[in-house]
Amino acid sequence: MTTIMQSRLVAWLAWLAFAILSAGRAHAVEQVILISPLPFGVDVYLNMTRQGTLSGGRAVGAKVRVFESSDPETRSENIRAAINYGATLIVAPGPEFLDMVPDFAEDYPAIRFLMVEDCPAKLAPNVYCVQLRTYEAGFLAGVEAGLTTRTGKVGTLAPVDYPEAHRFTDTFADGARYARPSVIVHPTLWIGGDNPWSDPLRAQSQTAVMLSDGVDRVLATVAAGNGGVYKVVANTPGTLATGLDVNECPDAPGHILDSAVRHVDLVIARAIAGIAAGTQPGTVSYGLKEGAVNLTALEANAAASQCVAAAEPAVLTAVAAVRDKIIAGQLVIADPAGIIHSVR
Numbered sequence: 001m002t003t004i005m006q007s008r009l010v011a012w013l014a015w016l017a018f019a020i021l022s023a024g025r026a027h028a029v030e031q032v033i034l035i036s037p038l039p040f041g042v043d044v045y046l047n048m049t050r051q052g053t054l055s056g057g058r059a060v061g062a063k064v065r066v067f068e069s070s071d072p073e074t075r076s077e078n079i080r081a082a083i084n085y086g087a088t089l090i091v092a093p094g095p096e097f098l099d100m101v102p103d104f105a106e107d108y109p110a111i112r113f114l115m116v117e118d119c120p121a122k123l124a125p126n127v128y129c130v131q132l133r134t135y136e137a138g139f140l141a142g143v144e145a146g147l148t149t150r151t152g153k154v155g156t157l158a159p160v161d162y163p164e165a166h167r168f169t170d171t172f173a174d175g176a177r178y179a180r181p182s183v184i185v186h187p188t189l190w191i192g193g194d195n196p197w198s199d200p201l202r203a204q205s206q207t208a209v210m211l212s213d214g215v216d217r218v219l220a221t222v223a224a225g226n227g228g229v230y231k232v233v234a235n236t237p238g239t240l241a242t243g244l245d246v247n248e249c250p251d252a253p254g255h256i257l258d259s260a261v262r263h264v265d266l267v268i269a270r271a272i273a274g275i276a277a278g279t280q281p282g283t284v285s286y287g288l289k290e291g292a293v294n295l296t297a298l299e300a301n302a303a304a305s306q307c308v309a310a311a312e313p314a315v316l317t318a319v320a321a322v323r324d325k326i327i328a329g330q331l332v333i334a335d336p337a338g339i340i341h342s343v344r
Contacts, residue, residue: 028088028276029057029060029062029088029089029112029272029275029276030062030063030086030088031062031063031064031065031085031086031087031088031089032053032056032057032062032063032064032065032087032088032089032090032091032272033064033065033066033067033082033085033087033089033090033091034049034050034053034064034065034066034067034090034091034093035067035069035075035078035079035082035090035091035092035097036049036050036066036067036068036069036093037069037075037092037093037094037095037096037097038069038070038094038096038197039068039069039070040068041198041224042198042224043197043198043223043224044223044224044244044245044246044248045223045245045262045264046093048245048246048263048264048265049091049093049116049264049265049268050066051265052264052265052266052267052268052269053066053091053268053269053272054066055265055269056268056269056270056271056272056273057089057272059269059272059273060272060273060276062088062089062272062276065082065085065087067081067082069096072096072100075096075097075100076100079092079100079101079104083104083108083111087111088111088112089111089112089113089114089272089275090104090111090112090113090114091113091114091116091268091272092113092114092115092116093115093116093117093118093264093268094116094117094118095117095118095162095164097115097118098115098118098119098120099120101113101115101120101127102120102122102124102127105124105126105127106124108126109124109125109126110126111126112126112127112128112275113126113127113128114127114128114129114130114268114271114272114275115127115128115129115130116129116130116264116267116268117130117131117132117134117164117264118131118164119131119283123282123283125282127282128271128275128280128281128282128283129282129283129284130267130268130270130271130283130284130285130286131283131284131285131286132262132264132267132285132286132287132292132293133285133286133287133288133292133293133333133335134167134168134260134262134293135167135168135170135171135333135334135335135336135337136171136287136288136293136326136333137260137261137262137287137288137293137294137295138167138168138169138170138171138172138175138219138260139171139172139174139175139178139322139326139333140175140260140288140294140295140298140319140322140323140326141168141172141175141219141242141258141260141295142154142171142172142173142174142175142176142177142178142179142219143175143176143178143179143318143319143322144175144179144242144257144258144295144297144309144315144319145172145175145176145179145217145219145242145257146175146176146177146178146179146180146183147179147180147315147318147319148217148240148257148309148312148315149176149180149183149216149217150216150238151214151215151216151238152180152182152183152184153183153184153185153186153213153214153215153216153217154172154173154176154183154184154185154186154215154216154217154218154219155185155186155187155188155189155210155213155215155217155218155219156168156169156172156173156186156188156189156218156219156221157188157189157191157203157206157207157210157218157219157220157221157222157229158188158189158190158191158221158222159190159191159192159196159197159221159222159223159225160190160191160192160196161188161190163336163337164337165221166336166337167335167336167337168219168221168244168260169188169219169221170336171333171336172219173185174333175322176217178322179318179322184214186210186213186215189206189209189210191203191206191222191225196222196225197222197223197224197225198223198224198225199222199225199228200224200225200226200227200228200231201228202225202228203220203222203225203226203227203228203229204228204229204231204232205228207220207228207229207232207233208232211232211233211236211239215239216238216239216240217239217240217241217242217257218233218239218240218241218242219241219242219244219260220241220242220243220244220248221244223244223245226241226243226244226248226251227251229241230243230248230251230252230255230256231252233252233255233256234252234255239255240255240256240257240308241255241256241257242256242257242258242259242260243256243258243259243260243296244259244260244261245259245260245261245262245264246259246261247259247261247296247305247306247307249296249305249306249307249308250305250306253306254306254308255308256306256307256308257307257308257309258295258296258297258307258308258309258310259295259296259307260293260294260295261293261294261295261296261299262292262293263291263292263293263294264292266292267286267292271284287326288323288326288327289326289327294323295309295319295323296310297309297310297316297319298316298319298320298323302316
C-alpha cells in the first residue's frame with residue numbers, strides 16, 4: 001500500500017469514526033465563523049447571512065466572528081484562518097464554496113460546516129446544508145406580475161446564467177403564464193461582467209432595453225444592482241419592478257410592485273440551533289410552508305410596506321390562493337436548478 005493510500009485510509013477511518021460517535025448527539029458549538037463569498041457592501045442577502053450567523057451563534061452561547069472574502073483565494077485563506085482561530089462551526093453561504101468546503105470537511109472532520117442554498121452532491125458527516133425553495137416565491141412573483149401587467153409583457157434581470165439563477169427567472173415566467181397564459185415573457189437579460197451582483201449602471205441600461213421592448217413588469221434579482229433597475233422604472237410611467245430578498249419597496253415608493261423575500265437569516269439561526277442540539281438533518285429545505293420565503297405584500301404589516309401590491313386586495317386574494325395551493329401540495333413547483341422542470 002502506498003503512502004498516499006495509507007494516508008487516505010487513515011483519514012477515511014477517522015472520518016467514519018467521527019460520524020459514528022457523533023450521530024444523534026448534541027455538538028458543542030463554541031465558536032461560529034461566517035465566511036462571506038464576496039464583500040458585504042450593500043448586498044442585502046449577504047448582510048442577512050451575517051445577521052443570521054450573529055443571532056444564531058449568540059443564541060447558543062458561541063463566540064461569533066465574520067470573515068469577508070473577495071475572490072477564491074481569500075475564501076480559501078479565510079477558511080484556513082477560521083480553522084486556526086478554533087472554529088467549531090464554519091458557515092459558508094453561496095455556490096462559491098461548492099468545490100471548496102468538501103475538501104476542508106474531509107481534512108478536518110471535527111469541524112462542522114454549514115452551507116446555505118447550494119449543496120454539493122455528496123455531504124460529509126460534518127457538513128450540513130440548508131436550502132430555500134426560492135422558486136416558490138419566484139412563481140408567486142410571476143403570478144402577481146401576470147395579473148397586473150397592462151402591456152402583457154414581463155421579464156427578469158439576473159446577474160449570471162447559472163443553475164440557481166433559474167429558480168427565479170424560470171419560475172417567474174411560469175407564474176406569469178399560469179396567471180395569464182397569453183403573457184409574453186421577455187428573454188432574461190444577464191448582467192455578467194466582473195461584478196454582476198453589484199453593477200447598478202449595467203442594470204440600469206439593461207432595464208432600459210427591456211422596457212423599450214414593451215415590458216412593464218420586471219423582476220430584479222441583481223442584488224446591489226437593483227437600484228439601477230428601480231431608477232429606470234421610477235422614470236418610466238406604467239412600469240413596476242419586483243424586488244428580492246427583503247422588502248425593497250421603500251427604495252422607490254409607488255414603483256415597486258412587491259418583493260420576493262427569503263428569510264435566510266432565520267434559516268441560518270435555526271440551523272445553528274439544530275446543529276448545537278444534535279437535531280439538524282444533513283440537508284433540509286424551507287419554503288412557503290415553513291415561512292422561509294414569501295412575498296412582502298402577503299406578510300404581516302404589509303399595509304406599511306409601501307409595495308404597490310399591498311393596495312390591490314383583489315390581486316392579493318388571487319395570489320394568496322395560489323400560495324395556499326402550493327403549501328397544501330395541490331400545486332407543485334419543481335426546482336429548476338440543474339434540470340429545468342415545468343409546473344405540474
